Amino acid sequence: MNNPIQNYNPSDVGQINGNIFGLPFDYTTANLIIIPVPWEVTVSYGAGTANAPQRILDASPQLDLFDFDNPDGWKQGIFMMEIPQDILDKNKYYRQQAATIIQRLEKGKPLTDAPNLTSLLTEINQTCENVNQWLFDECHQAINDGKTVAVIGGDHASPLGYMQTLANNYSSYGILHIDAHADLRNAYEGFEFSHASIMYNAMKLPQISKLVQVGLRDICQDEVETINQSNNRIVAYYDPIIKQKLYSGTTWIDLCKEIVSNLPEYVYISFDADGLDPKLCSNTGTPVPGGLELEQAFCLIREVVNSGRKIIGFDVCEVGDAEWDGNVGARVVLKLAYLMDLSQ
Template sequence: MSLKHQIIENFDPNGVSTHDSLFGLPFDEDTAEMIIIPVPWEVTVSYSPGTADGPEAILNASMQVDLYQDDIRDAWKLGIHMLPIPSAIRELSDKHRILAANYIHWLEKGSPEEDLERFAAVPGLINKASVEMNEWVYEQAKKYSAMGKMVALLGGDHSTPLGLIKNVAESNENFGILQIDAHADLRVSYENFEFSHASIAYNALKLPQISKMVQVGIRDYCEAEAIMAKENNRITTFYDKDIKRDGYEGKAWKIICDEIVAQLPQDVYVTIDIDGLDPKLCPNTGTPVAGGFELEQVLYLIKEVVKSGRKIVGFDLVEVAPGVEGDEWDGNVGARVLYRMANLYAASQGRLNLK
């Protein structure tokens, strides 16, 4: 009997969690089939901080998630393991967040000339640190994908998945991105930061392997982003107001999902910004926007992607931020998104059976 089978035999999925690990599961990086990369990073956040604490908040809340999935038998046996939260990345984030916050405040004051010398070098320093973070994520993803693991990422702000997407592009010549988000994230840069959380979609599209970017739930965007989304034939955007209008006029969510799925190529990377949900489900996220989805709407859509025969080749969950001490609501919701996404990812890869 293999070590993994021994672990499974000795684990009670119905009992109280006794493992201080993601979802209370007993697997490590050797016995788990899926590796979650935590990235505690929020250097370029432009509204409220806190997303760097997202991975820890989800980890803590995950031990209250029941493991049973009624449409995926024995889903927990796949084995999911989250790597240790990297202190070096967190320290790099905290250090450069102070620089970025002061610089953003200077911009908001109109960039006074007397402080120009003090702040002129900040964008370069932030961009350099962001490259370092992206390279760390890329190397982690490369290491574990080379071991045959499925790899996902848990942010941090929405700038964090670029290294994982780059790794996915190295083994997939043609794939699409399904982006669940309140924001288009198509800015060439934001506040002079090339790797801003508001630029992840734009930066991802620099990779020629990405044949389609399908954005769903977008409801907060600038004119330049609207023009780019309209003129770039690799982008299809399902705006929140249009989805709501269609629903009000009688179009079923199933039909809307069919239209979304039809825009995707065979292989799909899924990026989920938690602010794509209704803010009642993520009140402490960095840039909440009124509107958005119920949790089950998003999970239904992802299941429809899998049922269509398309293959998920990676995913991330970002922008979860905890509230005040003792408030685990955002982490609780995020943990449930993460567990379900992990299972659907594995089902699309044929490692779990979806009914």
């Protein structure tokens, strides 16, 4: 087998070769397989995140590959699978269909007196479940092939199939969830697999022993009660409280160590771009003032590695459909790939 890195210079001009970061790997030679999921059927505010995998791919060759945590991290081999056009096409169709349901609900009109929309809702839920199953199968195959896996969404509903795959492979793991939103709503707007329901659905998996949420600042009463009644299975670090502690003299590094102490040995990172300050990803689906700086987020994930915990997978979701957002999203993907490799 040819060695793909034998004549590769990581300091050279980034190659536009179809692979993420212009790296010289394919499915066979890569260790990390990135699966794009261009899906945002249930977005309830701004659209465009279905194009995030393409935006991130387009921006990625512009990034330098050197990293202070893991200087040779690119050598693990990173390969992004082809963006599935059939899923992108279905997304476009069902996104328009879902909008009619959302518009009706926003006007305060129930679906019960609109049988056509009730049957449409059932169809959308089934289609979303089919996408989850497709991702489950793709992740299962890659893991069976000895690969590690990451997902680039779409909206935050995108990675559920991967979380389900990991539940088949680990008897217990935790999620470190960076987000402005708790995503603990039960079938938000009637959509069983809503972007606002990803963590509600994840918590149905008994293998997920802990959910640690960081940066929450746009949250409903029901979600707060869900967190408070979770018997410490869900631990929330709300953005206003984080900021108050920082203003009062607590260091971010000490807070990171406290956050990480809640996590079990195996950790999955779920990174929603709206967990960041919106100046970094202003075109994300549901931007909220406040949030983390990019280096704050990286510092937190670095502490997961420094603690001796193992990162078993990650997703990056809700990156907006804009060049700058793609640039930031690509940097998040690269850093998480390097830190996951380091944690192995």
